[in-house]
Amino acid sequence: xxxxxxxxxxxxxxxxxxxxxxxxxxxxxxxxxxxxxxxxxxxxxxxxxxxxxxxxxxxxxxxxxxxxxxxxxxxxxxxxxxxxxxxxxxxxxxxxxxxxxxxxxxxxxxxxxxxxxxxxxxxxxxxxxxxxxxxxxxxxxxxxxxxxxxxxxxxxxxxxxxxxxxxxxxxxxxxxxxxxxxxxxxxxxxxxxxxxxxxxxxxxxxxxxxxxxxxxxxxxxxxxxxxxxxxxxxxxxxxxxxxxxxxxxxxxxxxxxxxxxxxxxxxxxxxxxxxxxxxxxxxxxxxxxxxxxxxxxxxxxxxxxxxxxxxxxxxxxxxxxxxxxxxxxxxxxxxxxxxxxxxxxxxxxxxxxxxxx
Amino acid sequence: xxxxxxxxxxxxxxxxxxxxxxxxxxxxxxxxxxxxxxxxxxxxxxxxxxxxxxxxxxxxxxxxxxxxxxxxxxxxxxxxxxxxxxxxxxxxxxxxxxxxxxxxxxxxxxxxxxxxxxxxxxxxxxxxxxxxxxxxxxxxxxxxxxxxxxxxxxxxxxxxxxxxxxxxxxxxxxxxxxxxxxxxxxxxxxxxxxxxxxxxxxxxxxxxxxxxxxxxxxxxxxxxxxxxxxxxxxxxxxxxxxxxxxxxxxxxxxxxxxxxxxxxxxxxxxxxxxxxxxxxxxxxxxxxxxxxxxxxxxxxxxxxxxxxxxxxxxxxx
Numbered sequence: 295x296x297x298x299x300x301x302x303x304x305x306x307x308x309x310x311x312x313x314x315x316x317x318x319x320x321x322x323x324x325x326x327x328x329x330x331x332x333x334x335x336x337x338x339x340x341x342x343x344x345x346x347x348x349x350x351x352x353x354x355x356x357x358x359x360x361x362x363x364x365x366x367x368x369x370x371x372x373x374x375x376x377x378x379x380x381x382x383x384x385x386x387x388x389x390x391x392x393x394x395x396x397x398x399x400x401x402x403x404x405x406x407x408x409x410x411x412x413x414x415x416x417x418x419x420x421x422x423x424x425x426x427x428x429x430x431x432x433x434x435x436x437x438x439x440x441x442x443x444x445x446x447x448x449x450x451x452x453x454x455x456x457x458x459x460x461x462x463x464x465x466x467x468x469x470x471x472x473x474x475x476x477x478x479x480x481x482x483x484x485x486x487x488x489x490x491x492x493x494x495x496x497x498x499x500x501x502x503x504x505x506x507x508x509x510x511x512x513x514x515x516x517x518x519x520x521x522x523x524x525x526x527x528x529x530x531x532x533x534x535x536x537x538x539x540x541x542x543x544x545x546x547x548x549x550x551x552x553x554x555x556x557x558x559x560x561x562x563x564x565x566x567x568x569x570x571x572x573x574x575x576x577x578x579x580x581x582x583x584x585x586x587x588x589x590x591x592x593x594x595x596x597x598x599x600x601x602x603x604x605x606x607x608x609x610x611x612x613x614x615x616x617x618x619x620x621x622x623x624x625x626x627x628x629x630x631x632x633x634x635x636x637x638x639x640x641x642x643x644x645x646x647x648x649x650x651x
Numbered sequence: 652x653x654x655x656x657x658x659x660x661x662x663x664x665x666x667x668x669x670x671x672x673x674x675x676x677x678x679x680x681x682x683x684x685x686x687x688x689x690x691x692x693x694x695x696x697x698x699x700x701x702x703x704x705x706x707x708x709x710x711x712x713x714x715x716x717x718x719x720x721x722x723x724x725x726x727x728x729x730x731x732x733x734x735x736x737x738x739x740x741x742x743x744x745x746x747x748x749x750x751x752x753x754x755x756x757x758x759x760x761x762x763x764x765x766x767x768x769x770x771x772x773x774x775x776x777x778x779x780x781x782x783x784x785x786x787x788x789x790x791x792x793x794x795x796x797x798x799x800x801x802x803x804x805x806x807x808x809x810x811x812x813x814x815x816x817x818x819x820x821x822x823x824x825x826x827x828x829x830x831x832x833x834x835x836x837x838x839x840x841x842x843x844x845x846x847x848x849x850x851x852x853x854x855x856x857x858x859x860x861x862x863x864x865x866x867x868x869x870x871x872x873x874x875x876x877x878x879x880x881x882x883x884x885x886x887x888x889x890x891x892x893x894x895x896x897x898x899x900x901x902x903x904x905x906x907x908x909x910x911x912x913x914x915x916x917x918x919x920x921x922x923x924x925x926x927x928x929x930x931x932x933x934x935x936x937x938x939x940x941x942x943x944x945x946x947x948x949x950x951x952x953x954x955x956x957x958x959x960x961x962x963x964x965x966x967x968x
Contacts, residue, residue, distance in 0.1 A: 473666065474666065474669055474670065474673070477666045477670055477944055477947055477948055477951075478670055478673075478940070478944065478947075479902065479905045479906035479907065479940065479943035479944065479947060480902070480907070481906055481907055481909055481910070482905070482906040482909065482924060482939065482940055482943055483940075485909070485924075485925070485928050486674065486677060486928060486936055486940070487677060489928045489929065489931060490677055490931070575792070579792075579794055582794045582796075582797075583794060583795075583796060583910050586794075586796050586910065586913075587909070587910070587913065587925055587928075588929060589928065599794075602794070602796070602797055602800070605800075606800055606914075609800055609803075609804045609808065610804065610808050613804060616797070616800050616801075616804075617801065620793075620794065620797035620800075620801065623792075623793075623794055623797065624789065624792050624793050624794075624797075627792040627793075628788060628789060628792035631788055631791065631792055632788060635788075
């Protein structure tokens, strides 16, 4: 290792501190980060967009009852609705579209506000309201995305703390565990687990998860992504472990738990927060991919991924079925990615955090 | 160096064994997925099922079953439960499509990723940098299968300006031009995500390197800017990209292309895996997982070696 070492003596540190004293005196790192973030309007407005998407999706039941007047799984084959005073079939009987004969029903396209709030984004082949399904599907996608990100970050943090603090064989074991999941083809493992568990659920070790449960994709996604968060965190803790303040805490008789939670965790909290934001984005994409292949969220529950999968076959006659949920995913993931970037820049301008996919 | 290589290879071998064993456990533990029943069909008698169980060695202890499966996988006689087709043969049939897709996409994403990253770093803060940053962010925020669907819809399906052939794989040996044209859309769709990532990573690497002392020295002694950029800045900024590329390329070869293959009906290894997973056919899943893990492990060893060769500072002693 011939890395160039900078001269960093007590004198130069004091000089540096004196230079910046006016600006940083008495400010906590979190306050400083907030001040940096506050000036980043782009990141903040995308945080706003994400919050807006979450709020709109949680209002799905209200939308169902007061605007669309139909549930996410209620089909309306053979029925009509009123547009500009005329009766229009929700799913027409089929016929020629662009010179080609389509045998199945052709659902009605996006109405926006011409039908008094019904079929704002059109209908699907069973006459279900796409807008209602989009909101309920969004709720599912967000639950799985945020839930799996929470579980994944929590497990990764605990494992990284154990590995980094105890070292030795504990570290060896946890590091090998990370290596092992890492070596698996991520998507293949997730698909295999998701399909396997969605047949009869999981009934081992006193844990009972039913086959259609949202817990299955949530847990599968958090499990396969643990090393992506755990590995960098373990690295950070291993280097923090050698710092003097840990030694000081231990010398004062602090218990391992205390060292972990009041000394180590505050030091990596900012990384965990950034990882958390970016991994929600990543997990929403993973969930969509799994559901698209039939190994994620199971019907009749809808998620943005299953909506795109449903729309795939009708992309030519009813393109909105696949296009609209995709736009919802892009907006959500994009807002999280941009906000996550801004958050990282604010918390630690020098950090390099990258979520693998 | 030799000891390092040997150690890495032994580790890689152990990982392969562990991965195959875990895959096996996941699928043996599935309740209700009795393969004998599925092979026997609906009208099977209990005696039939018992026969098949005996023939497939399903009554043996699981470690013996595992051992038998691994043996038949490596002698090439492993058969699918569902279709009775040879697993190794099926994987071999999928390899040309998967490799064509991955190698082409890899070249595109590496080339465009570097181009985009350099342009954006050189013009940092200006309009082109901002536009590239926004596009890169959108690129990494798109579900790849959705992008594939849309691209297919716009350029290849019933649409006023469709001009591309729609999906499928034409072997290179039967018609090189058709092979190329059919793969153009899948290549770019698969590459978009990585172009976004690599562009962003390279941009920040280049901006970090530009502030190094040796770059200032190179400028101060009067080297032309282009030479400084290529010889001093890029050479060093590209090292992390090499690692990323090795690992991503292995991941794509080993199943990450499953979504792209499914959307474009490319009957590659990922497509085969997706189909087998849907029918819970254990032997092909085992086969594909071992195949995929093999690439991931192999490339991570190669990347380590390449990294040591490129950056003497981390060479193991």
